[in-house]
Amino acid sequence: MPEVLAWADDFLMPYFCADTTGSAPDHQVTAVYRSGTPLTAYEQTRPQPLFLGRTGLRFDSGGREYVQDTRSGDLFEIRPSETLAHYRSQDPYAIRDPARLVRECAVDALCRKGALRLHAAAAVVRERGLLLLGAGGAGKSSTLAHLLAEGAAFLANDRLLAVQEAGAIRLYGVPLAVRWSADQLDGFADGRDFRQSYATCSALRRTDTRAGFRKYELTPREVAAVTGAALVTEAPASAVVVVDRGPGTGTPHVTPVTPDLDLLRAHTLDQDPAFPAFFRTALGATPADATPFAALPWFRLRGHHRDTSGEAQLLDTLCDHLQ
Incomplete structure (x- = not known):
């Protein structure tokens, strides 16, 4: 067909x-x-x-x-x-x-081959991968959208793989439909046009409502087209950011935090019912080792998700780290 x-x-x-x-x-x-x-x-x-x-x-x-x-x-x-x-x-x-x-x-x-499945998002800054962790509703997708608006490249939304290669961690994007709200799309010049033409894009698309907001479905290539960001399929991991951008989190701010491997393991897909372990090796497979992530710098990003100053601060912090 x-x-x-x-x-x-x-x-x-x-x-x-x-x-x-x-x-x-x-x-x-x-x-x-x-x-x-x-x-x-x-x-x-x-x-x-x-x-x-x-x-x-x-x-x-x-x-x-x-x-x-x-x-x-x-x-x-x-x-x-x-x-x-x-x-x-x-x-x-x-x-x-x-x-x-x-x-x-x-x-x-x-x-x-030992890859670690993660329920997370990732952007690429200066050819280095930035892993975004956070509970459902913590603002990972909004943070990713704001980072793309600030010039970062798109690697993955909601799902990726981490592989140890030559003593380093490499992040691989996994193709997954991206669901953004009107507010997230309208942050880009082409976002409103995409929404207006959404009904004619494809009859195969899903439209759902979460927390009272309509979500529009984009393929990864459409995310790159709408945002103007580069689409990158893999990158070496350089930092982990714990996103906490819900209501009541105050003014956006970035702080260094101690690596939390238990939090990372909680975001593995083996423990996430939203992503079924469909094939044989995914059933009962030995979890991949998460300890190499302890060698990376970790940060926490807090503050309301509609205030983009947090992403600018995060990028400044990361650029200082990558120098």
Whole structure:
């Protein structure tokens, strides 16, 4: 289906690249769209979270491993080198889902090599990665948007991988739809135009409301286009910023803090139900080592998220550190 391939190209690039060598893939995703009675002859099942708040059942049948979406009946057969997805409809969720599975295959492969999955955002300043940690609603996305407005490059929003390479930590962005409010978009000259043309962008997009604010969905490439920021897929980690920009946090200010590895571990995706551990190695895998992050400088950014002076102060502090 051309819609499936078009969305995968728009969503996954440039974090992925097309292989023109003709070599056999390590893992492939095969999507089949047809109505029919789903496989139900199973006995023992285990709960399995799926994307976008959906739930499923994980089970074994005939020596093979399956996951079934309890809402739609979509069935996923997880083989050693292939994931076979049987979709019972061609709704937007089903058209977008193969791209998610391709993404999870890649994440799974990197986790076998010791990558750490993180629920975090990241910007790049002077070719160095800045990791943004914070609880839900702490202001990570707003802080990232303000940093982009100040000239930082975009690496990731909400999800990334940290890999130890040659004694250093390298951050890899993971393609994930970015959901920004009107206030966040209107901070950029092209943001309002994007909102006005949103309905014609794609019928596959989700529009949701959180805390009373409508959220607009952008692909990473659209974030770069709207903000004018460079889109970077990887960068060496240079600092960790704990974001706390909720109500009552006062005037924006940046302070050095002691590295908090327990906080970092709390932001690993193994403990975050919003990101399902779909593949085999993600289930029960040994958590990657977080201790190298203790060698990085840590800062805390507080203050109301609509006051951008905190980001300017943060960039000044980081630039002094990177000199």
